[in-house]
Amino acid sequence: MADPSWDPIVTPWHLDEHLPAFPVPVGATGPIRPDLPAGTVPARMGLLHRAVADAVADAVARAVRPLVLSGDCPTARATVAGLQRRHRDVAVVWLDAHGDFNTPVISTSGYLGGMALAMLTGRTPDLFDDGLGLRPVPESGVVLADARDLDPAERDALTGSRVRRVPADPAAVTAALAGLRGTPVYLHLDIDVVDSADLPGLRFPSGTGPSLTRIAECLAATCATADVRAAGIACAWLPEHVGDPTTRPAITTLAGALGADLRWP
Template sequence: MADDRNGNWDVIAVPWHLDEHIPEFPIPANATETICPSLPEGAVPARMALLHQEVADAVARAARPLVLSGDCPSAWGVVAGLQRRDRDVAVVWLDAHGDFNTPTITTSGYLGGMALATLTGRTPELSSDGLGLRPVADTNIVLADARDLDPAERDALTASQVRRTPADPAALTRALDYVGHLPVYLHLDIDVIDSAELPGLRFPSGPGPSLTQIEECLAAVCATADVRAAYIACAWLPDRVSDQTTREAISRLTRALGADVAWHQ
């Protein structure tokens, strides 16, 4: 059941970065569910697959899921959960990075840098068959900002049909015209925000949109599109993720979505 205190959002906490639990992750007092499975020893992708299965199950149960996570790849579970109810979904992805690398072109091997590419079906080796994730068509994806790209990643995006736009409310509203009336998954990696405003980010990308501008972007997407699920990748360093400034930023961003998170004293 949705919690009316959250503006009809079900807040789901996923306190993980890849397969690593984040004990200090800020879990709202009014979260409806926290995903914290006991993962067996093994390869990172296999452990992530089990985590994402639980995420997908939680999303499928929720009326309108709002996921707070420590990374971007848990989005695979969110989209898989949504696809159990909706045949096709559109993706609006706000991020300083493209997350469009693949195992073939990555220079770092970092799985978080492949999150959006995996949603499009470009990295089938990373997506567990048991998850049931179906590729999202490039034409149903809007990527906002993505100012920090690897050269091969930039080429891959240029060759794709992913629609790119500035992280600007009016530009995002115009871009949504191209995805029609599909239900939308709205994804935000907080590193899209100017790193001077948000200290302690895992992957700071320098000057960028202000927190206020990103709040306006979220509100604009929610006002324009049928947003069925939203996601905030709280990608701060583990020793900074529980800071008071972090909680304040999360509170502001969730309010822009129409949710109202509460924190334990």
């Protein structure tokens, strides 16, 4: 049954790149599109994510669970910062083909999207100065599912961390959630965790992986087991594919696994 408490919020951006074709469900807050001045990507992202955080904080204040649809994973900074305005402690369940655990020191590309989970855990303290007020999430409060595509230094960083890594399997995810002890959870999904043959046009396809159905089962299992207060779906299709007819059914299926009933114009 659909849960009417979910409040979709749309932020149609990949880092500081606006995605005009981004799908927007009926009744969503947004699309959030602040005016961004010229400047560095971190500075522009700081302004962008501050606006997103304000929107999420407003949704939480109305006792509505935000479901953030975005074009990237670093938007999770804003979602978690907004959630932390209401909850002292927040845990994270992160489903992704990648670890997103790089930092500026170990990244070979400097790509900010590959640092999103490291940002949440406080491993990039000097990367942004945007006033979000994000408090680092303890690594012991993070469950990372799949992460089949890792850079060597990123793999070492995860191995040396307290992040709990599990396969993208409902039973494995459920078992890992036992350690969260009822902490409010932010549930994050990068759609590139799905087998790239199932979802054409992904920005960073990672080959063979779990099916769309299996990922939906992981989301449903998380919601049935954990206290999920906010969720994010990173719709990481290429700009020319983000508006394809195939994207809406995929997003609908994944949101439906959370209990959200998205409808499209």
